[in-house]
Amino acid sequence: MVPQEIQQFSEVRAKARAYFCYMLQRSIPNFLPDPSLDVIVRGLKNIEKELPKFQALYVLDAKGVQVITNLSRDPNYRVGKGINRSSRAFYYRVAREKRCILTNPYPSVLSNDLVVTAAYPVYDDHKKLRYIVCIDIKLHDLLEIAQSTSLESVFHHVSKISYTLFSAALFFVAFLLFFHGMQSIFIHGISIEKLEIKQMFEATILITLSLAIFDLVKTIFEEEVLGHHIGKNKDIHRTMIRFLGSIVIALSIEALMLVFKFAIMSPDKIKYAVLLIAGVAILLFGLAFYLKSTESREKTGGE
Numbered sequence: 001m002v003p004q005e006i007q008q009f010s011e012v013r014a015k016a017r018a019y020f021c022y023m024l025q026r027s028i029p030n031f032l033p034d035p036s037l038d039v040i041v042r043g044l045k046n047i048e049k050e051l052p053k054f055q056a057l058y059v060l061d062a063k064g065v066q067v068i069t070n071l072s073r074d075p076n077y078r079v080g081k082g083i084n085r086s087s088r089a090f091y092y093r094v095a096r097e098k099r100c101i102l103t104n105p106y107p108s109v110l111s112n113d114l115v116v117t118a119a120y121p122v123y124d125d126h127k128k129l130r131y132i133v134c135i136d137i138k139l140h141d142l143l144e145i146a147q148s149t150s151l152e153s154v155f156h157h158v159s160k161i162s163y164t165l166f167s168a169a170l171f172f173v174a175f176l177l178f179f180h181g182m183q184s185i186f187i188h189g190i191s192i193e194k195l196e197i198k199q200m201f202e203a204t205i206l207i208t209l210s211l212a213i214f215d216l217v218k219t220i221f222e223e224e225v226l227g228h229h230i231g232k233n234k235d236i237h238r239t240m241i242r243f244l245g246s247i248v249i250a251l252s253i254e255a256l257m258l259v260f261k262f263a264i265m266s267p268d269k270i271k272y273a274v275l276l277i278a279g280v281a282i283l284l285f286g287l288a289f290y291l292k293s294t295e296s297r298e299k300t301g302g303e
Helices: 002-027 037-050 089-097 139-148 152-185 197-225 233-264 267-302
Strands: 056-061 114-123 129-138
Touching: 002 037, 002 114, 002 129, 002 139, 037 056, 037 129, 089 114, 089 129, 114 139, 129 139, 152 197, 197 233, 233 267
Parallel strands: none
Antiparallel strands: 056 129, 114 129
């Protein structure tokens, strides 16, 4: 579930940053004539009451040394005073950007869970950095907070369930096609003498369509249910090419069957086979255009 949570984080990051920065700014002024640690701690205790879930609240001095013990609802996390955190990304980002920031997810030293840190600078009246206020929160809890005030969470779950059901239905269709394709081959047992060309063609069409639908199911399930679509545009194109290619192959085999059938039994109907061959040709041109345009976009993006 980690890739999916990271994807969700990238989607709600701006909203989450605005939420934490607003909460910090409301409780702790960004500029104070003579910033007092007691005033900052009182502001953190107000945040502690309002914030539904968090791992730890703490304060660093201008050199990155933690000056208070973590505020946390979990006694195991009430540590940290005196630790030098100047090497952490959130410290030098705040010092450089001089504004409230929200980090990327990273493994927590306290719990090994993925967490993010909201860091907020406090300056004196001479615009000198005095303290950095930090909120550590688990990625899972952050996503719950970011989505709890809207219909996004409900829609997300409904969407996942819907795609799961559609994937299951399409997988069942692919299984039936594969089963009937194999059945048409072995309907007379494994006797080679009894195999007919028509049955072989039909089995090939059914199994090819089964493979195309299975590839489509695999892509839908991985992207929409498991959330594995981060940076996988090439995989999407490859799946689309395989799907279209399978359809073209199946139609080509069907057209070939019709040509033989009408040539022997109904020559007056051979025009229908020709029309099907023309349709296959159009699909091939469409697939070639898709491949060319995809290649052009990838080259443009790479440059």
